[in-house]
Amino acid sequence: MKFSDAFISRKHMFSLGVEETTGRLYVSIPVSNGMVDYEEYYEIDRASFELFQKDIDAAVDFAMKCRRRELDELLIEKPGTNRGSAI
Template sequence: MHRRPDAARRYRGAVRFVSSFVDREAGYALGVEQESATAYLSIPVSNTLTDYEEYYALTEAEYDALLADAGLARAFAESCRRREQDERLILKPGTDRGEPW
């Protein structure tokens, strides 16, 4: 069972995101962070220095629903790109926050 999204803010060890599903066309991935067992949806972003991923915490029910419904997952990824889900960010971005692809 996945922990609540709040658990993602309490990392003690290395952060290890493992994707279980990737939609390259829509530009998102679903998976579970191994240390906290927190489910996530990630999107690619770029800043002036590098390309990286932003990871948004999901409940277990949300994770299951997004895995089962690609349309719902794509809509959620777009909401993340519009920064409407920033309270769910597992790792908070720095001052040079990237722009979604």
């Protein structure tokens, strides 16, 4: 998979983008498991993608739900046994 960020918020620590192979849209957040830092990618629809580009508060709310693991059903890649914690 090739994830390509279209928008990055360093302040709020998330990004929006497209997975180039499938065209799926995502919100990603940084995580760490103590050995490695990586990103988790949560699939979103086109309407959410467009909303999040215009409404930073809506995007931050979504990212916070991801950090609390409330939207795990949207993960594009399922985590392994040593899943990291949100940074």
